[in-house]
Amino acid sequence: MNDTGMNPQPSNDGHTPYSRYVQTEVLHTLQDLVSDSPAEPAFLANVQISEIYWALITRELVTAQGDLRNDNIPATNRVLRRIVSHMEAFNANWRSLSWLTPAELMPILKGLSARHGKDTALQGWTFREMVFLLGVKDRPSLEHFEPQPHRYKQLSERLNSPSMYDDILAALSRAGKSIPAGYLSPDYSAPYVPSKEIEAVWADIYRKDDPADPWRTLAELLADIAVEFTNWKYLHLMATRRTFGSRPAYHGVDAIQWLLPTMEEIPFPEVWTARGLVA
Secondary structure, eight states: OOOTTTSOOOOSSSOOHHHHHHTHHHHTTOOOOOSOOTTHHHHHHHHHHHHHHHHHHHHHHHHHHHHHHTTOHHHHHHHHHHHHHHHHHHHHGGGGGTTOOHHHHHHHHHHHHHHTOOOOGGGSHHHHHHHHHHTOOOGGGGGGGTTSHHHHHHHHHHHTSOOHHHHHHHHHHHTTOOOOGGGTSOOTTSOOOOOHHHHHHHHHHHHHTOTTOHHHHHHHHHHHHHHHHHHHHHHHHHHHHHHTOSSBOGGGSBHHHHHGGGGGOOSSHHHHHGGGGOO
16 A cells, blocks of 8 residues: 555655645745845845745735635635735834834845845835735736836736736626626726725624625625725835935835825725725
């Protein structure tokens, strides 16, 4: 009887099973420092962890879309709960940089600029794909990825495809809720425009206040996701204020002024405005 699934044969590739699975030999070669700042290892670890979490959240959002398209709202809610947990852990990562000072950060940024050029994580393709899936669409942001043709193509396809919120609206419609026809086959690449009719759908769900209603649970999980997404942006903004201040950064634009408008990018808007209609 072959029981290699339970008792795998030893490998001669020079790795333990753990090292092989986690790819530790590769992982620990990916910290290519650009300065002598003692703060840089923590800074780079924070950024790389961010990339991993953005990719994880993106994967989960795509999984949620699949459940929505099968009208499996309880399964969708299980995925959304996981996303909230991922975002909470991700936001806690900022604590590892809470001690960072301008004198510690500036050598890192100077080294980055000298070796790679100026940029920001908010223009990373993993972050942008996650944001598109959350329903915050922005066609001009694609221009940044023209030097990466395969990522430009990937993001263009995501921009022109339904966000998770688009799939939620479609599922609400199939469940008999009054979603305007224009929101069921929109220009997916266009910035989302809130609807009073959709606001009324969410208000009705909240007005009934049925804890057993999976749509009420879904609405609250969407609120949790929006809160954690906004918390991350706020923590980024405050870390920038603390370590960088008001000086030219992203392609010559003042760092604080560049970040402030992103605080208004709150996904699932009618989930929020509907609360003002519930008596």
